[in-house]
Amino acid sequence: MTDSRGGKTAANNELLVNASAGEIRVAILEQGQFTELYIERESDRSVTGTVVLGRVSRVLPGMQAAFVEIGLEKAAFLYVGDYLDENGGGEAEEPRGRRRGRNGRQPPKIETLLKAGQEIVVQVAKDPIGTKGARITSHISIAGRHLVLTPWSQRVGVSRRIDSDRERRRLRDAVSRCRPKDLGFIIRTAGQGTSNADLESDVRYLTQVWDDVQIRKGQVRAPAPLYTELSLALRVIRDFANAQTKRIVVDDPESFKAMQDFLSRFVADPKPVLERYDGDAPIFDHFGIELQIDSNLGRKVWLKSGGYLIIDQSEALTAIDVNTGRYVGRANLEETVLKTNLEAVTEVVHQLRFRNIGGLIIIDLIDMETADNRDKVYRALREALRSDKSKTNILKISELGLVEMTRKRTRENLVQQLCEPCSYCEGRGYVLSAESVAYKVLREVRKDLRRFCGRRIAVTVHPQVAEILLGPARKAVASLGDALGREIEVRARPGQHQEQFELTALDTGPPVALEFPWLQDWRKPEPAAKTADEPAAKTADEPAAKTADEPAAKTADEPAAK
Known part of the structure; x- marks a missing residue:
């Protein structure tokens, strides 16, 4: 079985949910391999997806952006291309540079759209990361099980991952018949094969959510939240469970009951199997997850062949260095280098997903003499990235053996979530000898x-x-x-x-x-x-x-x- 991008999909994916007082952890296993980890703590919940009535605090014409108070410690950043008013004005598609809007025209100046003290409805697109505040947008999108509500667009779209033209037409027609004319929807990949009744149910649910947002908007003063995302345990079902999900295993009785109710109300048949884990050992220890979390946080990652990766994360970028290590090969140097690089790019993608590394990424491959070998490694890297849901942009391998790529970042990476700067060296990574x-x-x-x-x-x-x-x-x-x-x-x-x-x-x-x-x-x-x-x-x-x-x-x- 292949997905819409041509990559293989797992036929036996598993979702493991470890819920305890104050913390929820979710591990995603694809064909038995631990690929992604999500963590949500009660004291530090992600605000991505939250819809907020914000107040503009500063307008910066020189940056064509504004700072907006949304109730967090730091003001959020709003670029002119991420803003449109409720009548559709001021819309622009690209978030950076001198880009044109969706209507083909240059977006208006930020100072003509916003002023200090103005109240606007925005949604958090990126959590605050490090010293940076949250990134926000007025392109509101609220996800349901099969659909995504886009209130300002007033049109029906279909996920590009749904290949069949016939299915795309059926889904679009079904949603168009039952949606309010002033609201837009996008049909998610999970909506493929969904019955018309389930689509109508999702439309009613999301319409009610938006009505509640509008009512609350008239009752509160900025800054105030209008809509908050589901807990991580329920988002697992909504965002990660699909036809390839073999089962969902959860160890907490309260979370199990809430997830069971969510499955029965919002998930169409065939539903994934939901199991309650009640073993003596902690669930992550039972499935061998805890040990992998600890080992994968290290700076050095060993490859099966004996080579290894060195991963260095900084404020500006993440550098990944590939080394042959203990692997000496059999035939010749070029073959040894090629095999190490091919194995390395697969592991690099696994580490990017597991650690949730985003932003600018530089991969320093071992130098290859021939262009054919560089093309083989480049194609292998692109193929491995097909399994990554985050948006990536990758350039060709340079003559120096460097790969430049970007990966969309919406939340803190795993090291930022689980670790803190060393108190002895104050985060420098070294002390005077x-x-x-x-x-x-x-x-x-x-x-x-x-x-x-x-x-x-x-x-x-x-x-x-x-x-x-x-x-x-x-x-x-x-x-x-x-x-x-x-x-x-x-x-x-x-x-x-x-x-x-x-x-x-x-x-x-x-x-x-x-x-x-x-x-x-x-x-x-x-x-x-x-x-x-x-x-x-x-x-x-x-x-x-x-x-x-x-x-x-x-x-x-x-x-x-x-």
């Missing part, structure tokens, strides 16, 4: 040599830094001690951050004359006199020459206090 910190400490002491001269001081550092100071850098420590006239004591403190160190004076020394310009008479500049409350010398337990407001601890990135 122990040797670098050791010599940084010595430079800071030498910088303040005048204050410490003649006094015995102690340096408190991370144990690994102490090893450097007492080992490879001991001559530098001794030389600095000679300059001070006293020995420097090195102390190791377990648990201290590797980049942090402390300098402490262990005894008193001779008074040091210091100038404080802010205490001088501006008319006759001269050294400021000491106040009566200021001690002439520090005690042995005080850090040397520190001000009252200055902390004793310093990191290696901070200059020594003067």
